[in-house]
Amino acid sequence: MNTHAHKKLNPEWSVDSWKHKTIRQQPTYPDQQALNQALATLGDLPPLVTSWEIIRLKKYLAEVAAGKRFLIQGGDCAESFDDCNSSIISNRLKVLIQMSLVIIHGCQTPVVRVGRFAGQYAKPRSADMETRDGQSLPSFRGDIVNQNTFDEAARVPNPDNMLKAYHYSAMTLNFIRALVDGGFADIRHPEYWDIAWVQHSKNAEKFRELVSKITESVHFAEVLVGRPVNNLSSVEFFSAHEALHLHYEQALTRRVPRQTGYFNLGTHFPWIGLRTNQIDSAHVELLRGIENPIGVKIGKETESDHLIDLCQTLNPNNEAGKLTLVHRFGAGNIESNLPRLIKTVQKADLNVVWCADPMHGNTESTSNGYKTRRFENISKEVEESFKVHKDNGSLLGGVHLELTGENVTECLGGARALQEADLSRAYTTQVDPRLNYEQALELAFSIKDFYHQ
Template sequence: MKTLNKRQQQAHWSLDSWKQKSIRQQATYPDEVHLNKALETLSSLPPLVTSWEIKRLKSYLAEVSRGERFLVQGGDCAESFADCNSSIISNRLKVLIQMSLVLIHGCQIPVVRVGRFAGQYAKPRSADLETRDGVSLPSFRGDIVNENEFTEKSRVPNPDKMLEAYHHSAMTMNFIRALVAGGFADIRHPEYWDIAWVKHSKNADKFHNLVSQIKESIQFAEVLVGRKVNNLSSVEFFAAHEALHLHYEQALTRTVPRQEGYFNLSAHFPWIGLRTNQLDSAHVELLRGVENPIGVKIGTETDDDHLIDLCRTLNPNNEAGKLTLIHRFGAKNIEANLPRLIKTAQKADLDVIWCADPMHGNTEATSNGYKTRRFDNISKEVELSFKIHKANGSHLGGVHLELTGENVTECLGGARALQEADLSKAYTTQVDPRLNYEQALELAFSIKDFYHQ
């Protein structure tokens, strides 16, 4: 494959060339002057992440592509401004820390932690309008666009919501960085990671036993070498969100002093959803011009030619760590679709990371009207992902999960064997159902077993 330099890659790309492509899943703003004023303000604000953080993540993901690290990506389906508080943010981090520690210890491999946070405020919709009792209003597209309340005023897209999204993302990133710098993830103090509502969970007990084993091993090592083991109090978190709202993403995509190319400085790891991954898509056009590592969702709809064209468009130099294929099929469909896409990528010599999203392909509606997912189907899809990759001479590089540290009842099954009647107890998601802490940790222990199988 011919290698292109940065100048050649961007010869036919510009910061607003996406506007000449097919634009999908975007809000219609009634006041263009108001929109442009908000974008001008947003473009002048400091970046949310840095170029060197982005490049460091890309180097880690290159190791994931070689099987030297494992990617754990997780967080809310859709963040809300109301959830920007210390408890919810820290609980989300606790889940990711605990899951990653289970995998590090069980799989004996370093883990890259990428959170669906600090920007996951936009959501795709199946229709531009929502109709209730004969009244049609613009669909709720996330807190970055409008409000969920079904009134005409609430549903009108408001450009100032982008500025609110930026400020809530900045506050989230600031708090995360402060926690990490303050020793929040110190292995010697696992009590920092405890989540109050699951003190008596069997999974929590299982995790604490694991931590005790690790602490004993560390103490033994320190006795042997006669000094403290360093670098046990800090971990790295990287921020990710679906790069859905293109005006917002463009405003935070910039050049950086002493660096070549453009960086999307709204997140370390932006991704493209299944509904916007077409070759003529404005979303593909915008992200093909950035230096960030990027993800793209693929599924049963993805044919072989489209996969090749997509990879070569988004990663023209076939750079290791640049492109993550996040496959979402559902437990029932993965065996019929994943093997052919693996073989297609291998035949085309594409350097990609394979990451399993076992959430979206397993969504269903219950008899009592709730959108949910069954834990058994989620776990089964992850297990089949490992097996299929191994059988085809490939390897699964990570998982992409929708989860929370809150005491929600949104997914069926798992440690508490949640039933349909339980969903109404704590169903709080704005859009899609999430794994709660117990289910997420149970899945981490299962992933450890699948990895060894």
């Protein structure tokens, strides 16, 4: 019998026990009183999501693990307060709806839609300080902490930004809920989902042909039964962000009446990044005590014993749908790294959802100084992930993507074969390069093909 399997770890946990662990990737606030005041205000504000939504997502993720659903997680690398407007939010929603419809139709399986939005305001950094022209300032850690402008006042961590992040997250969620409840995702009205700048795209036309087939089928079914087909006017969306800023996450982690345990009510699905997934990490400590489904990033540097400890720490009861392993390797590194991790999980009989992040392992810098990703590498990593899971008796349950509905030029290649010279035309990301709408939709059609292969 495997001695690792289902080992119960130290159950002693409190909402602030993370403060006694190794704390990484946190800003240093110069004004402790202002920090305490902001946290007290934040702790009294209403939750952004509900416990029953969180429980429902965990149920869906258990079905993803069983091959009954497919997970699409996508959105901005780092949200900006300035981007909290109706056009950017609705365009992002359109991309996820269209991608999910391609996969639902092509794979004949329901999709769980999880957005990297309504809270993705914090970013990890490789160094605490950034130096330009001999001047050193605190690194930009996302709008929840400081400002991107390379200016001394702008880079001072401001605790009031946590309150702004809360309010912008609330506005984003409120608008998304209003859209989907109001029929924005109605299959009978695909014109709601059109994104003007790609109306002549090959993939957009391919998608419209797909929708036409589906709506004809729906109309036929309605004629056949003599009444409208129900539940076609709305879809479910869940929010997710990296649970990086621990003061913010703690303030929104609470008990709920008539439920057992603590819930992070700032998001449905928090995840832990590769930089903070150590067993002694404060991030692991905070998230191990909550009822939400949790994601954790892993990669080629993840040791087998560490993976088992992570799974058993974050999911001590081996609950289905509780833990999603998001693997990021880079194209060409899958076959030499992923099988070991799959077999480690299988041998320990651990319940996990496997999800591919084909973005972060494929980042590179161009000769003209832009950070970018090649679409062919992103697509290749997804294809390799499907193949390796199948070859090892496992199941790839989803993809985790950085994307936008805007007409950006941040990733090379894709339908329009973007080149290095194109990057300067519309490179607007605050941190990492994102797929634009055309590239995201092209990837959805590829996922459909990989799924069948």
